[in-house]
Amino acid sequence: MAKLTIAQALNQALESALTEDPAVIILGEDVGRDGGVFRITDGLFEKFGGERVIDTPLAESGIVGTSVGLAMAGMKPVAEIQFFGFIYETMDQIASQAARVRFRSLGRYSAPMVIRAPFGGGVKAPEIHSDSLEALFTHTPGIKVVTPSNPYDAKGLLLSAIDDPDPVLFLEPMRLYRAFRDEVPEEAYRIPLGKANVVREGTDVTLIGWGPSMALILAAADELVAQYDVSPEVIDLRTLTPLDEETLVASVQKTQRAVVVHEAVRTSGFGGELAAVIQEKAFLYLEAPVLRVTGYDTPYPMTMFEDLWLPDTSQVITAALASVRF
């Protein structure tokens, strides 16, 4: 089996979707000849042509707004937003339009479309290129929010997102695009949306994350076992909306402790929502407060201070130990 990066796995998924379904088209800034600024759509323009892999004018609201119309009229657009920070430009077309088509029309219309965007920090990018804004969309009914953390999930989740009858925001951890390789089957396969993955079973504390944070969590888990004799259970949510409460709650009921990790700023971050769900559903099991390892409540920092600002493995370990020793 071939060992692929996340970038290659996503490329394979897109190629497979374009091959399987003539209604699928890819649109966005530089997604054609250039293959996207991260080369995720590399080679697809050459293979499928300019009618199906389209370099659009430079306008995010235009990309998503036309995708809504395309989807309502029976196409399956896969739109790329070059960096997640630019999503503000198209908030109305996502939150007030794509996410509400089914609701507004009582099911007569739907907007099956995927909005892909690289997200997260750690690559020394300019301002507005590294923000983690997923909570804006977990706060928006009608859209699903999906984020892979490894090559295998990247391919299987993206294919499911493209199949999905509802709009899906698909967030790709930017700094993990080429960070490591995994075995990825050549053929098309699907990983169901709405199902979290228990990446590592353990008994002492549940570490919860998604996307770029999973790399920190997994490194922290190794060290917790090796250095501190703590057995962490690790959950990769994979889909934030709809949330797999069952897996989450079952795990916390077992370990009785939970730490949530995300790069997004702390206040009103998705970690707060998870803490609320856990205390609602597993209050009497808890031996410690649910802890959060997150970005600070500042705008995303200038890159000189990026590494200081971002959550790191040592913070995850500290939080896990604080939970276990509470």
Add this chain to the structure above:
Amino acid sequence: MTDGMEMFPLIQRLDEEGKLVGELGFLSVADLRETYETMRFLRTFDERAWNLQRQGVIGTYAPFKGQEAAQMGAVAALNESDWLVPTYRDWAASYLRGVPMEHGLFFSKGHPSLGDIPTGKQVLPAQVVIAAQTLHGVGVAWATKLRHEAAATVVTFGDGATSQGDFHEAMNFASVLEVPLIFFCENNQWAISVPLSQQMHAETIAQRSIAYGIEGYRVDGNDYIAVANLMKELTERVRAGEGPFLVEAVTYRLGAHTTADDPGKYRASEEEDLWIRRDPLLRLETWLRGEGQLSDDDVVAIDAESERKVEEILANFHEALDISPLVLFDNVYAEVPTGLASQRAQFEARVKEMGA
């Protein structure tokens, strides 16, 4: 400064006095007699809807009085494979494309069926966010182009919408992608309380087309014959692969923006009087009477029929009010997710408790 008025002269076939100053084109006298009946019914409905808000039967309503000819003309040449992408004031246009008139009342009632367009009718739900639908129109037209369908899409919007970024992104996307779309602006001169002169520095909306390298037209929006004929020509051209086009239909909102404002506060009654004389309904009536196609008795009969149809709409509206509040949860996603299902169950218990 660009002389937009000169570059885009007002296209007119039936003048303010009800005098034919051009050809009937593809329309027959019988067509126009029928158009008059429909327009009179639409006026009756619109005025009744206003009163229904005053009586507390429905909530905020945005009247289209004065814009009937523009809306009817916009869709006059569309067929079953074409699409209409309307804004929230376009109940006349949507009605002619097969959306029952009670949807206008649903919209103001906040009834969940407001966007439940009948199957097979290619009309999008009324859009509230100004200019958001212009991009949807581009997407719909683009889809028909990708599938090589010979279909025209008409997206309607007001003059205020031309200030929005989405409108300009839509004009740009549409022209770059060469999609079979007609941007149809109902320039009713007022965006709530702000006149067009404060909305833009250009003389006309039609001239916006120049910047996007497409053809633009300025038509008398209160002249059904002119609007319908222009749209006949342009829909045929977009179906043949030309386009997109921008049409500015110059009209006037004879009423308020919605039932929630009083135009007396922001515009002069002299201006309103001027436009009352340009009323599209009056104009058509004058011409039909002159042609011997309409008598006082006919008008009485048309009014009676209009009233009967409005009563029918009201009966349908009242009948539809019996709808389960649980529909709120059933159309957020194709399948109700587990977490939402438990909220749905809580809501259902609350509905029972409240006896709703």
